[in-house]
Amino acid sequence: MHDFKYRGRKLCCERLDLASIAERVGTPFYCYSQKSLLDHFNKLKRAFRSISPLICFSMKANSNLAVLKLLTRQGAGLDVVSGGELYKARRVGVPARRIVYASVGKTEAEIVYALKEDILLFNVESVPELELIQRLARRLKKRPRVSVRLNVEVDPRTHRYIATGVSTSKFGLDLKSARGLFLNSRHYVPAELVGVHIHIGSQITSGSPYAQALRRVASFVKDLKKRGVHIPWLNVGGGLGIIYHDERPQTAHAFARRVLPLLKTLPARLIMEPGRFIAGPSGVLVTRVTTVKKTPRKTFIIVDGGMSDLLRPSLYGAYHSIWPVRRSSNGPRVECDVVGPICESGDFLARDRKLALPGSGDLLSVLGAGAYGFVMASNYNSRPRPPEVLVNGSRMYVVRRRETYRDLVRGESIPAYLREAGSGKREA
Incomplete structure (x- = not known):
């Protein structure tokens, strides 16, 4: 569920008409619902309250400072994957002990930064990475806490670009190698191996892959316990799916019912890294129709937002529902493509979609754009990136201004x- 609904014929975010926002900030723009962000965060929190997890919002889904501040004020931690995300996390004031750092390719400079900040956990992806953390920690006289990412070889049944728990992915260590790290943890002092981490993929709509992965993790942890190795932290990652089209994803409570019996058998504090589940349904991209172009083969609705603003349709072939900001009376629906202004045939927001035919100047809302929307935007074709707006009830706040040509x-x-002036010489 989300908080983008029609009031009469006007599509609103909470109590604010999206058309009125367009009048103030122009198009295209991203709009986020504060109520929806908090509702989705609290659904997950309530579902798992019996074990009090640390919910670390995944910044790669949406790293706007206002969104981060809103969630961390509710007790959320943050999952970061770069030095830039760590900088933003600290900028909003989240305690370092509520920050976990993933990423398969942490640089030396990023590791040093995280060591100095004394974050809660590094999610380590390889032996060379652990050795680098160890070397840098010795130099800085730090005692970093490390969680080893396991590749549990589970197919999450999602798009192959976002399936991260299969044996051919670049992420994590196989169970045999990971077991060796824990059994020989003294070799990595001053680093402390205190946790295991999994993240099998994104936009996962079934609980079965999670249950399969957690059974393997439980077996791994219990085997180590028999060998005298205690693991106090278990990070199950993120990946909970949302509704973009006709998916039927599990609810937070259904997911909890599926995995809590397994989790309660493990003497470890739980960390979760949701991103899309919280931010995805909580944001839309609003774009304006510039032209309706009819050809013998196709009808094209050309809009001012494109793949430089929302990349997911072009990159993943992702489906996003598209609603008119002003709902007209029931008229004929026409099969059409909704395309942007970018000089690429792959620049589209929807293909072969049946929509009520809009006119030039009409506004369209692309739903489910709160996650992996602005964070993947670019300046391709030298186009300024759009503004971001946060709505709270009937009030709006521009939380990122539109970029300018400057x-x-x-x-x-x-x-x-x-x-x-006049120099035609070439430098040797």
Whole structure:
């Protein structure tokens, strides 16, 4: 469920008409519902309250500072995957002991930054990474806490680009190698191996892959316990799916009912890393129709938002529902493509979709865009990125302004020899 609903013929975010936001900030723009963000976070919190997990919102889904502040004020931790995300996490004031750091390719500079911040856990993906953390920790006289990411070889039944728990993925260690790390943990002092981590994929709509993965984790942890190794932290990652089209994902409570019996057998504190589940249904991309183009083969609704604003349809072939911001009376629906202004045939928001035919200037809302939306936006075709708006009841707040043309050249420079008037000389 989400908080984008029609009031009469007007599509609203909570109590605010989306068309009125468009009048103030222009199009395209992202709009987030505060109520929806909090509702989805609290659904997960309530479902697992019997074991009091640390819920670390996955910043890669949505890293807007206002969204992060809203969730961390409710007690959320943050899951970061880069030095930039760690910087933003600290910028919003979340305690370092509520930050976990994943990523298969942490750089030396990023590890040093995280060591100095004294984060809760590094999710380690390989032996060389653990050795690097050990070496840097010795230099800085730190005692980092480490969680070893396991590749449990479970197919999450999702898009292959976001399936991360299969044997051919770049993520995690096989169980045999991971077991060896724990049994020889003294070799990695001052790093402390205190947890296991899994993340089998994203947009997972069934509880079966999770249950299968957790059974393997439980067996792994219990085997280590018999050998005298205690693991106080268990991080089950994220990946809970949402409704984009006709999916029937499990609810938070259904997921909890499926996995809690397994989790309660393990003497470990639970960490979860949801992202899409919280942010996905809580945001939309609003775009304006520039032209309706009819050809002998196709009807194209050309809008001012495209793959540089919302990449998921082009990258994954992802389906996003598209609703008119002003609902008209029931008229004929026409099969059409909703396409953007980018110079790519792959620039589309919807293909072969039956929609009530809009006119130039009409507004369309692309649902389910709160996760992996703005964070994947680019300046391709030298297009400024759109603003982000947070709605609380009947009030709106611009939480990221629209970029300007000046922003497009910030950080760029022209070498002096190219600035010389009339200079046609080439530098050797």
